[in-house]
Amino acid sequence: KAGVTQTPRYLIKTRGQQVTLSCSPISGHRSVSWYQQTPGQGLQFLFEYFSETQRNKGNFPGRFSGRQFSNSRSEMNVSTLELGDSALYLCASSFEQGNYGYTFGSGTRLTVV
């Protein structure tokens, strides 16, 4: 069965712009979580969505937001991009809420210039 699909794979944006990243979970998985990965901070939790509702949120500014659709697909948005937002953004899906048995996608590499 298909894995977690993230699009696009690579993105270059300019400071001040906004960006939308997309994640399609494994078929049947209802929970989608987002993580930011950087060399300095490692993997940091952004938020989790389940049944179209945000269930948990990490310590990121309000510029980072997300949503989940009725088909469980999820998008995250970053507004007013800063250089420090350059990172690999990873999406993970699981059947239930929480983080048992996460399957991660390959990520979207965002570069802010």
Next chain:
Amino acid sequence: GENVEQHPSTLSVQEGDSAVIKCTYSDSASNYFPWYKQELGKGPQLIIDIRSNVGEKKDQRIAVTLNKTAKHFSLHITETQPEDSAVYFCAASISGANSKLTFGKGITLSVRP
């Protein structure tokens, strides 16, 4: 909040030898401990996990041990192969609907042929 530390940050072993990666966690309420392997250009892949009601779990060449008293857990890889070379992350969480994974910074394992 939870803090997870991994030691060492890099590890190099000869093919066929064993590798041990250790992690410590700070929150005694944590009860779920997964290990992820990340290869270049890919997202983290769950390789094994353990819950706090067991002390050890094995899956072929991989095993994880948990010491709740000392708040540390370890990944053991036996008969290492070059394809085991990757970055390994440990993580911890308190299971539940609003849980999130807290990751260690990762360790780069190199298996020399």
